[in-house]
Amino acid sequence: MRLKHLFRAAAALCMPAAAPAATLVGYASLPAATFIAGPTSGQFGIAGSGYTGPFVNRQPVQGVQSPDSPLPSGAANLPRSGGFEGMAITPGGTKLYTLLEATVAGDAARTLRINAFDVAAGAFTDERYTYELTGGTNIGEMTALDDRRFLVIERDGGSGAAARFKGVFLVDLDQVDANGRLLKRNVLDLLDIADPNDLNRDGSTGFTFPFVTIESVLAVDAQTLLIVNDNNFPGGGGRGPGVADNNEFILVRLDSVLPGAVPEPATWASMILGLGMAGGTMRRRRAATVPVQAG
DSSP states (O other): OHHHHHHHHHHHHHSOOOOOOEEEEEEEEEOTTOOOOOOOOOOOSOEEOTTTOSEETTEEOTTOOOTTOSSOOSSOOSOTTOSEEEEEEOTTSSEEEEEESSOOTTSOTTEEEEEEEETTTTEEEEEEEEEEOSSOSEEEEEEESSSSEEEEEEEOSOOGGGOOOEEEEEEEEEEEOTTSBEEEEEEEETTOEEOTTOTTOSSOSEEOOOOSOEEEEEEEETTEEEEEEOOOTTOBOSSSTTOBOOEEEEEEEESSOOOSOOOOHHHHHHHHHHHHHHHHHHHHHHHHHSOOOOO
16 A cells, blocks of 8 residues: 555656646637638758658658658658657757657657757757656647747647646756656646636636647747647537537736747737737627527
8 A cells, every 4th residue: 555655656746737827818719611821931941740751851860760751761660640740940040849749669658759950050960858748648839938948738639528638838958857858847737727708708717728739839928828729620529529620829828937038029919919800800700690580
């Protein structure tokens, strides 16, 4: 019995503390079949991920091989669709950090590799880190706050009522545990967000983001995150069985301040304004199309 308690205590120590409280301060939802086109930097000619990666500008990650890679360098040790799910460019644009979606064969279970790509040299470096899944089964995105600190979306495979874990963690490349794994700080529980003003108009003062593919996170300022889901059209289930998912954009205000530099607010000002306009337009459209019942 005493040994069992020790195991439980050890497991509790490995799990990051619960995420602090957070509040929904912005919401917009685009219909499932909506497409948005935006500019691209053109900085990276080829970034192979998913089935064909992992490589950047035809430079493969050493020691990692997908079964469908066009750049074979040995026996496959990464499952199909297990390539780069997270790619984070540092604010100065000098390094691109890549985070695999699947565990490389031979690595510890539930661990994912982070590698560094030197932009000027056009090649991967020997810099490598280990991210351990502690609450979810997959990661959805990695975004840089500064040159050393990153936000990572971690999730399970559940959707809607079946969702059990959707969260955002902070990692610092200079902070690792005794096993060389990055220490994690729980920043946001996406299944437990306050919505005192009922911004999504579902009649509740609580908000959840229960999608399978939550794949974008950006720091708008030191306490505000912009988070977006990929609806995998025509996939669905996040807002109800058999219902195609919309692309939802949410602004979440954290109770605690994020360490490290964050993108300049002006960088995202037009995006946030656009989201507000999109939300307002859709609300007007809904209001205009509500049938009037004659009395």
